[in-house]
Amino acid sequence: MRYFFHIGYNGTNYRGWQRHPYGVNVQQTIEDCLQRILKVPTSIVGCGRTDAQVHASQFFFHLDVEKPWEFDMRFRLNKVLPPDIAVFDINPMEGMPHARFDATQRSYDYFIHTYKNPFLSDVSSLYLIKNLNLDKMKEATALLPLYSDYRYLCITPAEHDSTICQITSASWYADKNGDRLRFQISANRYLSRMIRIIVGKLLQIGTGSLSVDEFRSYLAAERAPKALTPAYPQGLYLSKVTYPYLDLTPCTSFSEALLDQANDYWHTI
Structure with a gap:
C-alpha cells in the first residue's frame, strides 16, 4: 500500500533533501525515524530535491508498506522527528502514484x-x-x-x-x-x-x-x-506542489511563524 506524506521542514541544519554521504539530510532523517517506528528498513521517495539550507513549507514523499498501520502514524512520527521537520497529513493512495514524477x-x-x-x-x-x-x-x-x-x-x-x-x-x-x-x-x-x-x-x-x-x-x-x-x-x-489527483492547501502557518506573512x-x- 502506498501513502503520500505531506510535510514541511526548515532546511537550515540539513545538506538538502536527498540522501547522500556528505552530511545530515532530510530524507535520511525521516527514513531513520520511520524505521524506528515500523521496525523494518524504510525507503521513501520525495517530490523533488532541495539544496543545502533550502526550506520547504510544502513537500511530499511516498512510502510503500505491506499493510496499513493500526496507530496514529502522524502523531508518532512527529514525536520522534526533530523540531525542524513536521508532518501535516498522511494520505493513503489508490494504485501506485509517484510523488516525484506525477507532480505537474x-x-x-x-x-x-x-x-x-x-x-x-x-x-x-x-x-x-x-x-x-x-x-x-x-x-x-x-x-x-x-x-x-x-x-x-x-x-x-x-x-x-x-x-x-x-x-x-x-x-x-x-x-x-x-x-x-x-x-x-x-x-x-x-x-x-x-x-x-x-x-x-x-x-x-x-x-x-x-x-x-x-x-x-x-x-x-x-x-x-x-x-x-x-x-x-x-x-x-x-512552497506548493500540485498533482492531478492531489492539490492540498499549503500549511502556510509553518512559514508565517518565521516570516510574518500575513x-x-x-x-x-
Whole structure:
C-alpha cells in the first residue's frame, strides 16, 4: 500500500533533501525515524530535491508498506522527528502514484531582507542593497514565462536530459517599507540552482550591473552569462506542489511563524 506524506521542514541544519554521504539530510532523517517506528528498513521517495539550507513549507514523499498501520502514524512520527521537520497529513493512495514524477507544478518563494536582522538570518537572505530598481526587476521577471530553454541559467545543464522548463508565473512582492522582498515562481520543473541563479540575475538588474536586454539574451539562449552566482540558499522555499489527483492547501502557518506573512503584508510590485 502506498501513502503520500505531506510535510514541511526548515532546511537550515540539513545538506538538502536527498540522501547522500556528505552530511545530515532530510530524507535520511525521516527514513531513520520511520524505521524506528515500523521496525523494518524504510525507503521513501520525495517530490523533488532541495539544496543545502533550502526550506520547504510544502513537500511530499511516498512510502510503500505491506499493510496499513493500526496507530496514529502522524502523531508518532512527529514525536520522534526533530523540531525542524513536521508532518501535516498522511494520505493513503489508490494504485501506485509517484510523488516525484506525477507532480505537474511546483512553486517556490524566495525571501530577501535588505537590513540586518538576526531573527531572519536563517529564513531569509540578507542583501545589504539600497535603492533597487524594482521596475526593471519587474520588467525582466515578466520575460520568464515567454521562454522555455533555461540551459544558460543552470549550473550543470549537461546533467539534465532536457533544459526545457515551462514557467507559468513569476512575480515580485514587497512589504510596505520596501525593505523586504518576496519572489514567487511556478513551473513544471526546474534545473540545478535555476531559481537561485534567476534571483541573482534579477538582483543584478536591480542594482544596474545587468541590463534587461542582456538578461533576455540568456533566456533566448543567444549567449551565456560570464558567471553564474546563485542567490543565497536560506531565502528559498519550496512552497506548493500540485498533482492531478492531489492539490492540498499549503500549511502556510509553518512559514508565517518565521516570516510574518500575513495576507496583507506583501504588496505586488
